[in-house]
Amino acid sequence: MSLFEDISKVWSKYGDTILSGIANTVIISIIGTLIGLLIGLINGIIRTVPKPKNPVAKVVLTVVNWVINVYVEVFRGTPMMVQAMIIYWGYAYMNAGSTLPLIPAGIVIVSINTGAYITEIVRGGIISIDRGQFEGSASIGMSHFQTMIHIIIPQVMRNILPSVSNEFVVNIKDTSVLNVIGVTELYFYAASAAKNSYKIFASYLIACAIYFCLTFTITRILRLAERLIEGKENYTVFGSQSDFPAEIHVSKEESANG
């Protein structure tokens, strides 16, 4: 039997189930990335708060920063598969065996994990903003918080969008590890098709093709979105008929000699 026949057999029998896993994969990845972004933004903002003068506030901020650091280090330094097991079974352990519903559990795990990465991305994004932006707003009386909301975060968002898109694509692929707690996403169905049909190679080839189509399409869509957010390069000049465009004449000889 040829591979092609294997593939078409698996596809005709299990294609619909495998495809039905796409929905969960995409839902968990999208919501997980968005919540992760929110976590990252909040952490990134907290981590870049200037040192307060009030001693109590200073201590509180130090403790909070320490907690955020531990969170980032732990969740970046351990596999998401292990995090999934610990969060899922840890919850069950502490709640007399009752488990979290699977999809919300998957979303929580992906959110927390993504949040750890995006926290670092946001911090880098805030630090890279020119100090003049902070001083410009401080000089007219805007508070640190107002500056963050109206001036800094919009610029940071624009700068980190490619990194966040990247996290989203990583999540599409990495939600596959959630099958360890039994979340019925794409990988889960492909694995069960493999088990039931005994056509392992063909089943995973199908899964591979679907993952690739997903990430490829999503990457293109995100690129387009990035370009739209970049905004237009031109602006309308109002009532300036007197302003005519400058004309620059450079004769061939001049440019050759210069």
Added chain:
Amino acid sequence: MAEHVIEIKHLKKSFGENPVLKDIDFSISKGETVSVIGSSGSGKSTMLRCINLLETPTGGEILFHGKNIQTELEVSKYRAKVVMVFQSFNLFNNLNVLQNCVIGQTTVLGRGKEEARKKAMEYLEKVGMTPYINAKPRQLSGGQKQRVAIARALAMDPEVILFDEPTSALDPEMVGEVLSVMKRLSESGMTMIVVTHEMAFARDVSDRVIFMNDGYICEQGAPEEVFGAPKREETKNFLSRFLNQ
């Protein structure tokens, strides 16, 4: 003697071990335009930044209408009254020209959107930037950016504007457009402290000139005194070096 808007008493500022402002004393009255001159590194920017509280003084005090700006006033309210215009413009890159002049009014002064827009348009008109309200800062020339920055400052209805070398980052052909806006402001009675290397502006527009040297005010007086008959050796040296360039 007119009422003092800002009084600076024995102001000191050190960065770590490095004393930059050693003992600064001066006052500015309502409607006065004071030019601050002096060689690079003499502490002019640091002094303005202390007045705007972008730097925390390490000694002495600054009074605004008799009130200590660090202990008796709320920082944001005070800064909205004593705003600053920077050498590097510091316009908000994510906002267009109009929004740049609106955001401070709505967030700090709590003005409504419409009122803030009207105010912003009024001042953008004064600096000749109404045609560009939709442009982003990166689409403007240096002179245009600085005029927007001045409109942004004016839109707060401040009592004092601090200028830190507002024309030093500009191409020579754009210096004039910014200076003429500042000259009109000065004539309209705005209280201004202007750190500048434009000696013609200092001489012709200001009511008083302060020469700073090594963290101290070395000499101050009417422009014709400081430029025409400087008393101190340091002032003479600075002016001769400067004017011979």
